[in-house]
Amino acid sequence: MKQTESKWYATWFDTPYYHILYKNRDNEEAQNFMRQLTDYLNLKPKSHILDVACGRGRHAIYLNKIGYQVTGIDLSQNSIDYAKNFETDGLYFERHDMCQPMGKTYDAVFNLFTSFGYFEKDNYNINAIKAMKANMKPKAYGVIDFLNVHHTLKHLKSHDTKTVDDIEFKIHKWVEDGYIFKRIQFEAEGQKFDFTERLKCIDLALFKSYFEAAGLQIKQVFGNYNLEDFHPETSERLILIFQQ
Structure with a gap:
């Protein structure tokens, strides 16, 4: 079976083999990142977080375990069906296009583990960021966790x-x-x-142009999951913290 060129993510991410290939991801690292990130953002218990492109919900499930209300969205119906097995009174999952606003606002909006840059055209990437903005309360924080292209x-x-x-x-x-x-x-x-x-090679300069087009301001940039400073040549991650 060979995928079609358009919207490759809609087919590959919806297969069981995608999850088999990537099943051995480091959950301890992801959980440590979530603890450090929520502490840095000073998110109060019961704050409502939107996890954009949540996959099977590994970040969302943990965020709920440490005291937050979480809504996870993803385009893959199979991933959402799997994640729904873990729903609680404060943890919800639904199929939704990340380029479309949710119609409600949240205390924080996260896009984690390189769940961005799949689109062929820049305006789609900008629309995804605009949708994140529309989903944010006035003083809410947004986070995009992307790879560092240079590294x-x-x-x-x-x-x-x-x-x-x-x-x-x-x-x-x-x-x-x-x-x-x-x-x-x-x-x-x-x-x-x-x-x-x-995956589009989006460096910090290009992200800045996206955020400018969306009317958002980058407040901080980190280079790894321990929230250490970003260095273009050596950092493995490009973690962007932004607000309206």
């Missing part, structure tokens, strides 16, 4: 093979026309699969 390109591994749950994933990465491409080929249940992820 990623410097350490890009062009070919790799990973075996997870007896599935051998052959991975090829390359850079073309301002995008990082990641082709993933594998065979499962007697069928061959071929998916390609595409």
Whole structure:
């Protein structure tokens, strides 16, 4: 099965194989990041957080466990169906396009773990940020946790093979026309699969232009999940804290 070129994320993210490939993510690191981030933002208990492009909800579920109300949204129906198994009185999940406002506002709006930059055109990225703005209360904080393009390109591994749950994933990465491409080929249940992820190379300068277009101000920039200073050449992450 080979995906169509348009909206690749709508097909690949909705397959069980996406979650198999990425199943061994570091939950301890993610939880530590959430504790440090909510402390830094001084979010009060019961504050309502919107988790944009939440996937299966690993950040949202933990945020709820440490005392926050959380709504998680994602385009993948399969991911939302899975996340709904963990819903509580203060934890909700729904399928929603991140480029469209929710119609209500929140105390904080998070977009975590490189869940941005999938779109082909800049105006879609700007619309996603505008939607985050529309979802924010007047004094709310927004957060985008993206990779640091400069560091990623410097350490890009062009070919790799990973075996997870007896599935051998052959991975090829390359850079073309301002995008990082990641082709993933594998065979499962007697069928061959071929998916390609595409991520726009958005550096800090380009993000600043997006925020200016959306009428938002970047308040702080961090370079890792311990909220240490951002250094363009060495930081692994680009974590943006912003307000209206």
